[in-house]
Structure formats: C-alpha cells, structure tokens
Amino acid sequence: MANADNKPAGAGRRIDEATNTETVGHEWDGIEELNTPLPRWWLWSFYACIVFAIGYCIAYPAWPMVHSATEGMLGWTSRGQLEKDLEAQQQERAKIVADLAITPIEKLPGKPALMRAAVAGGAAAFKVNCVQCHGAGAAGSSGYPNLNDDDWLWGGDLATIEQTLIHGIRQPGDADTRVSLMPAFGKDGLLTPAQIQDVTSYVLSLSGKEKASPASQRGAAIFEANCAVCHGAQGTGDRQFGAPNLADAIWLYAGNREAVSQQIGNPRHGVMPAWGERLDPVTIKMLAAYVHSLGGGEDFATVATPAQSEDQSEAAATETAAE
Amino acid sequence: MNKPEPIKTEDQPLGLYAKREPVFNRRIDGKFRRLKWGIMVICLAIYWITPWIRWDRGPYAPDQAVLVDLAHRRFYMFSIEIWPQEFYFVAGLLIMAGIGLFLVTSAVGRAWCGYACPQTVWTDLFQHVDRFFDGDRNARFRLYKAPWGPSKIARRLAKWTVYLLISFATGGAWIFYFADAPTLHQEFWSGTAAPVAYGTVFVLTMTTFVLGGFMREQVCIYMCPWPRIQTAMLDEKSLLVTYKDWRGEPRGSLKKAEKNPGQFGDCIDCNQCVAVCPTGIDIREGPQIGCITCALCIDACDRVMAETGRPRGLIDYATLEDAEQEKAGQPPTRHLKLIWRPRTILYFTVWSGIGLAMLFLLGTRVHTDLTVAKDRNPPYILMSDGSVRNAYTLRLRNMEGRPRQMEIGIKGIPGAVMWSEDMGRDQASRSLTRTVPADETQGVRIYVVAPADSVEPEFTFTLQAEGDARESDEAEVRFDSPEG
Numbered sequence: 001m002a003n004a005d006n007k008p009a010g011a012g013r014r015i016d017e018a019t020n021t022e023t024v025g026h027e028w029d030g031i032e033e034l035n036t037p038l039p040r041w042w043l044w045s046f047y048a049c050i051v052f053a054i055g056y057c058i059a060y061p062a063w064p065m066v067h068s069a070t071e072g073m074l075g076w077t078s079r080g081q082l083e084k085d086l087e088a089q090q091q092e093r094a095k096i097v098a099d100l101a102i103t104p105i106e107k108l109p110g111k112p113a114l115m116r117a118a119v120a121g122g123a124a125a126f127k128v129n130c131v132q133c134h135g136a137g138a139a140g141s142s143g144y145p146n147l148n149d150d151d152w153l154w155g156g157d158l159a160t161i162e163q164t165l166i167h168g169i170r171q172p173g174d175a176d177t178r179v180s181l182m183p184a185f186g187k188d189g190l191l192t193p194a195q196i197q198d199v200t201s202y203v204l205s206l207s208g209k210e211k212a213s214p215a216s217q218r219g220a221a222i223f224e225a226n227c228a229v230c231h232g233a234q235g236t237g238d239r240q241f242g243a244p245n246l247a248d249a250i251w252l253y254a255g256n257r258e259a260v261s262q263q264i265g266n267p268r269h270g271v272m273p274a275w276g277e278r279l280d281p282v283t284i285k286m287l288a289a290y291v292h293s294l295g296g297g298e299d300f301a302t303v304a305t306p307a308q309s310e311d312q313s314e315a316a317a318t319e320t321a322a323e
Numbered sequence: 324m325n326k327p328e329p330i331k332t333e334d335q336p337l338g339l340y341a342k343r344e345p346v347f348n349r350r351i352d353g354k355f356r357r358l359k360w361g362i363m364v365i366c367l368a369i370y371w372i373t374p375w376i377r378w379d380r381g382p383y384a385p386d387q388a389v390l391v392d393l394a395h396r397r398f399y400m401f402s403i404e405i406w407p408q409e410f411y412f413v414a415g416l417l418i419m420a421g422i423g424l425f426l427v428t429s430a431v432g433r434a435w436c437g438y439a440c441p442q443t444v445w446t447d448l449f450q451h452v453d454r455f456f457d458g459d460r461n462a463r464f465r466l467y468k469a470p471w472g473p474s475k476i477a478r479r480l481a482k483w484t485v486y487l488l489i490s491f492a493t494g495g496a497w498i499f500y501f502a503d504a505p506t507l508h509q510e511f512w513s514g515t516a517a518p519v520a521y522g523t524v525f526v527l528t529m530t531t532f533v534l535g536g537f538m539r540e541q542v543c544i545y546m547c548p549w550p551r552i553q554t555a556m557l558d559e560k561s562l563l564v565t566y567k568d569w570r571g572e573p574r575g576s577l578k579k580a581e582k583n584p585g586q587f588g589d590c591i592d593c594n595q596c597v598a599v600c601p602t603g604i605d606i607r608e609g610p611q612i613g614c615i616t617c618a619l620c621i622d623a624c625d626r627v628m629a630e631t632g633r634p635r636g637l638i639d640y641a642t643l644e645d646a647e648q649e650k651a652g653q654p655p656t657r658h659l660k661l662i663w664r665p666r667t668i669l670y671f672t673v674w675s676g677i678g679l680a681m682l683f684l685l686g687t688r689v690h691t692d693l694t695v696a697k698d699r700n701p702p703y704i705l706m707s708d709g710s711v712r713n714a715y716t717l718r719l720r721n722m723e724g725r726p727r728q729m730e731i732g733i734k735g736i737p738g739a740v741m742w743s744e745d746m747g748r749d750q751a752s753r754s755l756t757r758t759v760p761a762d763e764t765q766g767v768r769i770y771v772v773a774p775a776d777s778v779e780p781e782f783t784f785t786l787q788a789e790g791d792a793r794e795s796d797e798a799e800v801r802f803d804s805p806e807g
Contacts, residue, residue: 020608037341039545041538113746119744137700148714150748151707192611248707293702295770296716300747 020304084285087196096121105158108289109300115289122290125283129275142253143270153242154178157299160290168274169242173249177274180242185226185264193265195222200261206235206247209255343541345467346603347461348450353622362438363447371492374499378402382680383761384724391501397762403685406722408692415681416563418509419674424549425556426670430662432562434555437617440549443601445493445535449486450601456482467674485535487528493535494527504665540602543615550612557610558643560661562618565641566596566607569650577631589637595627596620596638606638616640640711691729692720693786693796702803711804712772719767719786721759728789731769735782736802739773748772770804778804 010292013025013035024037057063080263086165097116108115126138133144140146145153154164158201164178171177185191191199195218202219204210237245244252253268262268275284290299378388378401390399398405398413405412427434436443456478457463469475498520499507510516511524533541543550557563568588575587590607597605599620604613606620624791626636645655670677698714706712721727733739740751744767753770759765771782782802788794 037338039541040340040342041541042545045338109745115745135700137698139701139704146701146704148704148712149706245707249709250707254590286493293768295712295744295748297744298747300745300750 004060008041033129044308055080088092089093097282100285103285103286105288108158108285118289119293120272122281122286122288122293125279125287126290129279130287133272138291143268146250147249147291147297148294150298151246151248152296152298153180153237153252155298156295157291158255158288158292161291161297162284164224164272164283165284165291166274166276168276170269170270171271173203174274174276178242180230181269182263182267191226191264193224195219196261196264199223199227199264200257201245203235203260203264204255204257207249207255344603346601347460347463347467348541348559348601348603348619349598349623350577351599351619351626352576353619353624356616359438359447359617359619359723363444365441366441366444369449371496374504375497380404380728381724381761383726385503385772389500389628390503390770392499395588404722404724406561406720409688410596412681412685415677419677419681422670424675426667428553428556429561429670430667432557432564433550433614433616435548435677436543436553436615440615442534442539442547443615443617445531446539446601448489449539450537451548452482452485452489456485479627483536486532490528490531490535491524494524494529497527526543533668534553540613542608543602544613550615554612558666558668559645560642560664562616562642562661563610563660564606564614564621564638565646566590566609566638567636567646568609568647569646571607571637573623576586589628589633591627591631593627595623599623631669649732665763686723689794689796690722691727691786691788691794691796692718692722693784693798694718694720695784695798695800697800703805710772710774711778711801712770712800715769715771715784717767717769717784717786719757719759719765720790721761721765726758726761727794728758730787730789731757731767731783732780732787733771735799736771736777736779738777739769739771739802740780741769743770744768773802774806775804778806779801780804 012027013023015021016023016032016034019034023032025034044259057070058072059074061069062072063070063182095178096114099111099114103111103114108118123234126134127136130138134140134147134285135144138147150156152160154160154169167174167176167178169178170180178306178307183190185199186193197224198215198219200219201210201213201216202223205216206210211219223235223276225229226237229245230241231237232243237243247253251259252270253263275287279287373389374387376388377386378399379386379398384404385399387399388401390397392399393516396407424435424446453463457466466478468473476719495511498511502520507516507520511520538546569587571590573587574590574592575583576593580587582589596607597603597620599622600606601617601619602613602615604611607616618640620638621636621640625635628635628637640658640663641649642656649656694717696705696716696718698716702713704712704714718730719729721729731741731742740753741755742748742751748770751770755767755769757765757767769784773779780802781799784798784800786796786798
C-alpha cells in the first residue's frame with residue numbers, strides 16, 4: 001500500500017482526539033483522513049462476487065458478439081426455457097384434452113368442470129382464429145354475425161354450433177357445409193326496383209322500423225309470393241335454410257332501407273371457413289363451448305338433463321362394478 | 324490525552340483492510356446474564372415450537388396455528404385468516420413492529436440488539452458451544468494461537484459439527500412455517516419434499532452457520548443498518564450501558580489505590596468488562612456502535628465491585644442526562660420515571676392506536692366479498708327482442724372455512740333480469756344462488772338484460788351469504804345501452 005507521495009508509509013500517523021481513531025498520515029491543508037479500514041472478509045466477498053460473475057459468464061449466455069451473444073456452457077436459452085414451460089403446460093392439459101376428445105359435445109354441460117375448461121380453452125383459441133372477422137369481443141360487424149346475441153342463423157345449441165364450426169358456411173369443397181342462397185331479386189330481374197322498395201318497406205315494418213304504409217301493404221303480397229318460402233309467412237326466418245329472422249331487432253348487415261333493399265336486389269353471401277380442416281376436434285369443441293357460453297347459447301336444460309342422468313347411471317355402474 | 328500520540332509505524336503497517344479480531348468472551352453470571360438466558364430460551368422456544376401448534380379450523384382449512392400458505396395465498400395466525408387483498412393487516416403488523424422498536428429504543432435503549440435480535444441470540448448460543456468445546460476465554464485464546472495439529476483439528480471439527488447441527492435445526496425449522504409441519508417433516512426426511520424446501524433449508528443453514536458461527540459481531544458492526552438507525556433514535560434520556568468515568572477515573576489497580584488513597588477512582592482497570600463483552604469492545608471508551616447493550620459488562624463489573632468492597636454500578640444502565648446529574652452530585656432520575664415521557668407516550672399511542680384499529684377491523688370485517696368487472700368489448704349487446712344486454716364477470720369470495728350459499732341480486736333497473744353462462748335466458752331472474760366452496764373465490768359470468776325502455780346507466784349487484792345479514796357486499800356497475 002504505497003502512498004502517492006514519497007514519504008514513508010504512514011509517516012505522521014497519529015490518534016485523532018475527537019474520534020479516538022488513527023489517521024492515515026496524509027494531510028492536505030490541515031485536512032486529515034481517519035484510518036477506518038474495511039474488514040478483510042468484505043474484500044473476500046467482493047472477490048467471491050467477481051468469481052461468481054466469471055462463472056456465470058461461462059455458464060450462461062452473457063457477452064454480446066457481432067451476430068449473437070456467447071452461448072454459455074449450460075446451453076440455456078430463453079427460447080428453450082419457453083419450450084420447456086410450454087411442454088409442461090401441455091402435459092398438464094393432456095388429461096383435460098383427452099377427456100374432451102372422448103366427450104360428445106352434447107354431454108359437456110353435464111360435466112361442469114370440463115365445461116369450464118372448454119370455455120377457457122375456447123376463449124384462447126377464439127383469440128387466435130376467430131377475432132379477425134368476429135371481433136375480440138365476438139360482437140361481429142356488418143356481415144359477420146355477433147355471437148353474443150340470441151339470434152342464430154343456423155341454430156344456437158352446442159351441437160349445431162360445432163357443426164357450423166367444422167363445416168363452415170358456403171365453404172367450397174365441403175359437402176356438408178351450410179349453404180343458403182338468397183336470390184338476387186334485382187340483379188336477376190325477378191323483381192322491379194319499385195317492387196324491391198315495396199318489399200323493403202314491408203320487411204322494415206315487421207320489426208317496427210317503419211310504420212305500415214301503402215307501400216308495405218303492396219310489399220306484403222310480394223313477400224308472400226317470393227320470400228315466405230324461406231323466411232316464413234311472418235318473416236321469422238327458418239334455421240333449416242339459414243334464412244334470417246326479419247322480424248327481430250338484429251340485422252346481419254344493417255336495419256335500414258339502403259342495406260335491406262341491397263340485400264334483396266343484389267345480396268352478399270358471407271363465407272365462414274370449414275374449421276374441421278384446420279383445427280383439431282378438441283379445439284373446435286372448445287370453441288363451440290365458448291361461443292355457446294357467450295350469452296345467446298340455447299338448449300341448456302334439455303342438454304344438461306340427459307347428460308346428468310348418464311353421469312348418474314355411470315356412477316351407478318361403477319358402484320355395481322365395485323360390488 | 325492532550326498531546327497527539329505518535330504511532331510507531333514500523334510495527335503497525337497501514338492497511339486498507341482490517342483482519343477480524345476474534346472475540347473470546349469470558350463466562351459471567353449475574354442478573355443480566357440470567358435475563359439473557361431467559362429471553363434466549365423463550366425466543367428459541369417460540370421459534371421452534373410455533374409451527375407445531377395445532378389449531379382446529381374445521382375440515383376445509385389447515386389445522387396449523389401459524390401458517391404462511393404461499394401456494395394458496397393464505398396467511399393463518401391462530402383464529403385469524405388473511406387473504407392477499409387483506410395484506411394491509413400484515414403491513415400494519417410490520418409498521419407496529421417498526422414503531423415498537425422505536426418505542427423500545429426510546430424507553431430502554433438498544434434492548435432489541437442486546438437481548439432479542441436473532442443475531443444476538445444465535446451468537447450467544449454459538450459462544451456457549453465454543454465454551455463447551457474449547458473452554459473459557461484464555462483456553463480459547465490459547466487454542467486459537469496454537470498451531471494446527473490433530474487435537475486442534477479434532478476439536479474444531481467437533482465444534483463446527485455442532486455449529487452445523489444447530490444451523491440445520493434453525494434453517495430446517497423455518498420451512499415449517501410455510502407448510503403443514505408434520506407432513507413436511509415426513510416428506511423432508513423421505514426425500515419427497517419440494518426442491519424449494521431443501522434449497523431454503525440449505526441456504527438458511529449456511530447463513531446461520533456463517534453469521535452465527537463466524538461473522539458474529541461483524542454483522543452488527545458492518546452489516547446491520549439497525550445500529551445506525553438506533554444511533555439516530557437515542558437521545559439524552561435513552562438508557563445506555565454507561566461506564567461512569569466520573570466515578571471510575573483515574574483508573575488504578577488495587578495496590579496503587581491502597582498506596583495512594585484518594586488519588587484513584589473506583590475502576591481498578593481489571594479489564595473484566597472487556598473480557599466478557601460478546602462484541603469485543605471496551606465500554607470505557609463511551610457509547611459506541613459496537614455496543615449492543617447486552618449488559619454483561621454490568622454483571623462483570625458489579626462482581627468486581629462486590630469483591631473489592633465498592634458500591635455496584637460503576638458500569639450501569641444510565642442516560643446521558645443521568646451522567647450530567649451524577650457528575651454534579653445529584654441523584655439520577657429513576658428509570659421507571661424515564662419510561663413515561665412525551666416521546667415514549669407518543670410512540671405508545673401510535674403503536675397501540677394501530678393495534679387497536681387493526682383489532683377493530685379484524686373483529687368487524689366481513690367474510691363475504693364481491694367484485695365485478697364489466698365486459699368492455701362489446702359494451703352492450705342488442706337482443707333479438709330489442710332489449711339490451713350487458714355482461715359482467717363477478718367474483719364471489721367466501722372467506723370462511725365452510726361452503727356457503729350466496730345469493731346474487733340486482734338493485735336498480737326495474738325489469739332487468741340476469742342469467743349466467745351456464746344457463747339459458749329462459750331461466751333468467753332477479754336473483755341467482757350459487758354455492759361457493761369453503762375459503763375460495765368463485766368467478767361467475769353474468770348476463771343482465773333490460774328492456775330498452777327501462778334502461779338506466781347504473782345499477783348495483785348485491786351479494787348476500789346465507790345465515791347472517793351482515794355477511795353481504797355490494798358493487799355498483801355501469802349498464803351501457805345504445806342511447807347511453
């Protein structure tokens with residue numbers, strides 16, 4: 001511990017009166033420094049930290065190089081860690097997935113825990129596959145149905161939703177896909193523009209959007225002749241053909257004159273992919289459960305009761321087996 | 324004292340780092356030593372026994388009296404159970420501990436350091452182990468100086484083994500506060516406990532071994548912030564272990580004093596106070612950071628004073644104010660009187676105020692809780708009949724150790740009804756009943772629908788647990804609609 005100046009080490013050291021502490025011997029314009037040495041173990045713990053840091057740099061990725069960082073002897077990567085975590089997660093899910101695979105979707109409501117898991121899984125899968133058209137809150141938009149409400153084109157019970165998911169709507173190449181074809185009454189010259197306006201008046205009057213008028217009365221006759229086949233005499237639609245209910249408050253495109261007359265004259269036909277080709281059956285089941293849970297799902301009681309009785313019979317069967 | 328003493332530089336080279344001077348404190352008996360024994364036994368007993376105390380909470384909750392259940396986010400302390408959102412009780416307890424330390428410090432000085440601090444308790448325990456294996460002060464000093472040989476190695480190994488056993492018992496007991504003690508004990512020895520249990524025991528064993536066996540007073544002097552804080556807390560009315568220099572100085576051996584009566588003070592410079600000090604300081608240099616006020620030097624000095632026929636208390640608990648008064652020949656203030664002064668009363672008021680407030684909250688808190696999160700996307704849904712629907716996620720908390728039926732209700736918006744995600748709208752009503760499992764939270768998604776003509780922008784969810792009218796909660800929420 002040589003001093004900066006050439007005086008012998010510690011020359012001029014003395015005991016400071018006020019603190020009873022030794023000084024180091026330096027003096028700068030009357031200012032002296034007390035000698036309060038650090039404990040030596042402190043130094044050793046400092047060295048130990050340096051050794052640890054070196055070891056860490058060798059074991060783990062540490063130094064940034066031109067293209068990537070040094071890899072470290074243990075081969076640890078954050079990507080590898082993620083893969084490991086995902087694998088562990090998948091193993092945890094394995095039992096639920098296996099249960100879902102063997103449970104027909106109609107039986108799901110009878111198994112509340114499995115149903116909850118399915119809804120949660122469906123919510124996640126929905127965010128990946130469905131939000132692009134149906135929106136993050138499944139509220140849809142013009143031409144894309146809102147899945148939260150109680151208005152279903154094809155039906156709102158679990159099995160029907162699953163069917164729609166698997167085969168899609170107007171999906172080319174899928175024999176079981178759901179097809180409904182609204183004729184282009186205007187484009188194909190089936191109705192004159194004036195007739196279309198009359199039918200529009202009638203359709204809008206069904207849900208009270210417009211008041212009954214001579215035009216809507218004229219339209220009523222045209223409706224009965226051309227539209228009631230699919231949409232029903234009261235305009236309440238028919239799920240068998242995917243014909244929308246025209247008498248309720250919900251519109252796929254919009255409930256105004258322009259949109260309705262366009263849909264009569266030159267209709268748009270939305271397409272939903274057949275997800276059976278893209279997703280595994282369990283994910284589809286979970287998606288169906290999720291969509292069903294959004295508040296418009298149908299047939300809770302009728303579905304739940306047979307499933308429960310089956311569970312009871314299963315329990316009874318195991319009891320007999322135990323006996 | 325007046326002339327600065329020059330130091331012989333050649334035999335004491337100036338170093339940036341100081342080697343630890345080992346402390347070989349002599350055994351001493353006296354009233355403070357016995358007090359220290361008592362407190363040590365109580366502290367260690369509390370530490371080791373607490374996790375094994377059972378407390379019946381029924382079939383749905385653990386039966387351990389004190390349990391920090393990190394896995395399930397529950398904190399149990401006898402009849403009190405705390406959930407994470409009630410963590411302010413723990414915060415309050417910590418604030419009370421802090422103010423309690425201030426209170427103790429202003430009333431009796433560094434009593435915490437001297438008697439109850441774990442570092443002090445375990446250092447004391449390890450010093451007794453030293454004494455058991457290596458003998459008292461001089462023998463230990465001789466052994467320390469002795470060259471390493473078979474006998475010294477054997478003694479050291481035996482001593483360090485006992486250190487390790489104590490450390491293991493210390494570190495091992497810690498984990499029992501975080502899981503069911505008997506189960507974990509069995510798992511631990513059969514090798515099936517969680518890795519974190521073994522890791523914790525290892526780390527705490529090693530810290531106890533190093534801090535209690537080897538670092539000892541270095542922890543107090545260099546590592547602990549508390550002595551620094553205490554230094555700021557002490558005032559002229561704080562009790563300190565004080566060498567009464569006005570009575571002791573000038574020091575002189577018995578022989579010198581006999582030869583020159585009246586020339587010397589009461590201190591016979593026997594160094595007993597230094598010999599018994601567990602932190603190796605000389606109390607005669609005055610108040611200092613290394614003094615943990617364990618009062619063992621008082622015991623030592625009292626004994627010497629008794630042997631030499633002088634009045635006790637040359638080293639004694641005294642305040643700086645006492646020192647002034649005694650120097651002026653007045654009697655010191657009675658210590659019991661010192662405890663009641665504005666500062667201590669203020670601390671005590673704050674401390675007990677927080678304590679009473681917490682007790683009041685604990686006694687009156689409700690074990691039923693409701694929080695509601697409204698769906699923001701979509702904010703509302705138009706139903707086919709023209710009515711408006713909003714969706715909410717309710718969390719029902721049953722903070723009691725038994726399953727309870729809870730009734731969810733709607734207050735406001737006449738005509739509004741609700742149903743949940745596992746029901747159809749045909750079953751909707753103004754109230755729903757759910758059974759919430761014991762000590763659990765249940766999430767329920769609720770759809771509330773109201774006819775378009777009776778929509779109001781706000782309403783209230785109510786939650787009522789069966790049996791007790793006080794066990795209820797409410798949450799006011801928005802109801803969005805096309806017009807609103």
